[in-house]
Amino acid sequence: MKPIVIIAELESGTPHPASFEAVSFARALARLEPGPLRIIAFGADVRNAALEIAAKTGVDVSALENEHAAGYTAGLWKEALATSIAPLDPRFVVVPHTARGYDFAPGLAVRLGAGCVTAVEALQMDDGAIGLTRSAFGGKALMHIVPPEGCTVLTVLPGAFPPEEAAPAAPGAVTILRNNARDARSRALGRTASEVETASLNEAEVIVAAGRGIGKKENLALIRALAALFPRSAVAGSRAVCDAGWLEYARQVGVTGKTVSPRLYIACGISGTAQHVAGMKNAQTIIAINTDPGAPIFNIAHYGVAEDLTRFIPLFIEACGKVYKV
């Protein structure tokens, strides 16, 4: 039984939530093809994070400490991880599909002589083999991929495998290891904080759209404030809102406007005519906020909020502020 190795992601010395989802995914894998789990955490200051991960998951953690790992570069991560993983001869290496994970995972696979499948969102058996489900064609189709028989590096889409809630019987063992990997060819220069930023509709990952139900033009300020909570977001509108002159036609979504497929679409005060729905039904997650619980938009939304948006949006922004200090 070859092991399944999980690469934990740390954020300023604490575990990124996607790390626990990666563990859930690894357990699901192990149910289909049994193998012992081991977590590897890499960073400049990993001790506390490793203890926390071991306590929450019950899985043994190898903590690789490297003073050069305060800032991320793919070169350093691949070097440190490849040398630590190779001797374990794993069946799978599980990596969170984060901005870091998808950056280093393919190259890590090359170093390990492994296969690589990214953005996995479900697991099943396909003709007696493990099948990995992932989105293709902008989410319009799903692929079932059977990994090769040797080692395979997998990245797991955040949100697809919820972390386990139950506490383990006993914490996993933590081994702190000194790591001397260096990356002479790239240099991390630090981070810049997030800024409020709107992208054009086609490039936006999150679209907050206003319909006639926002009531008056002044309420667009609420829509903009909601959009500002998300990176790579944009404000859009229904035909009615553009016809009313509240938004320019370039921002119209629907049959006569743009067709969009963002990761998240929040429809505010939009009834959900077929014309509008045709332009946004391929969004990965659709949230609808509308006072009318019978509005057709709720038929295609994944989550519905039947509330007055002038009341609900400020409450939501306030709730975000408590958690994220925005």
Place this chain on the structure above:
Amino acid sequence: MKILVCVKQVADSESVIEIGPSGEWIAEEGLVFRMNRFDEYAVEESLVIRDAFPGSTVTAISAGPKRAEITARRAIEMGADRGVRVPLETPGYVSPMAVAFLIAAHARGERYDLILCGAMAEDDMQAQVGPLLAEMLDIPSATSAIAATVSGDASAIRVEREIEGGARELIDLSLPALVAVQPGINRPRYPSLSNVLRAKIHQIPTEEPVAAAHAQTPERLVRLRLPERSGASEMLSGSPAEKAEKLLAILSTKSLLQGAS
């Protein structure tokens, strides 16, 4: 500088798609093939960098069947100096590992200073060829580039990576290097008439086929299917404040909201 830009030809899937009779790929009949939109940003970035360093050249490479020449030519129409096609005749799904291997075989002989790729392909959405290629060529790389600046002495490239929560991470890569760019890094240009005319007479050479020699057989696509439509939506219950909390929890779980907490 010698710049390589990787361009993929994809079936235009922005309209309705259907699964083909094999059950392993979309029905391509009647679909238009064109350049992967994500790669247009890589082409634009390559042209901007080339124009900042006199004497530089941009080569556009596309791995695919004969029709992929049209996509290499499209890059020339945008302003690239030459196009190359690597023959890859397999229909349907092709492992990114195989594509990267073929491009690496070309790039090794050419000693490019900079290789640019798009964030991902619209069809398989794997976002792998860039980072795979960098590792195969043993050069540093960065993905999700929302800004890129080559140093005045052309020895390094400074990349701003777009990461979660709208934050950015700055990285210097010494050249040669590979950068995969994010949409929004620039505004891809439309072909000029003079470049369209130039592209018309431009020969797109075909690389000698090389046998992919990766350590193991690649992953296999066994099925392509359309997603099921979730029936009724989940209506959030409780007081308005409770609904706000629930919505926040849902978005956090899906990593759609990640503030600088």
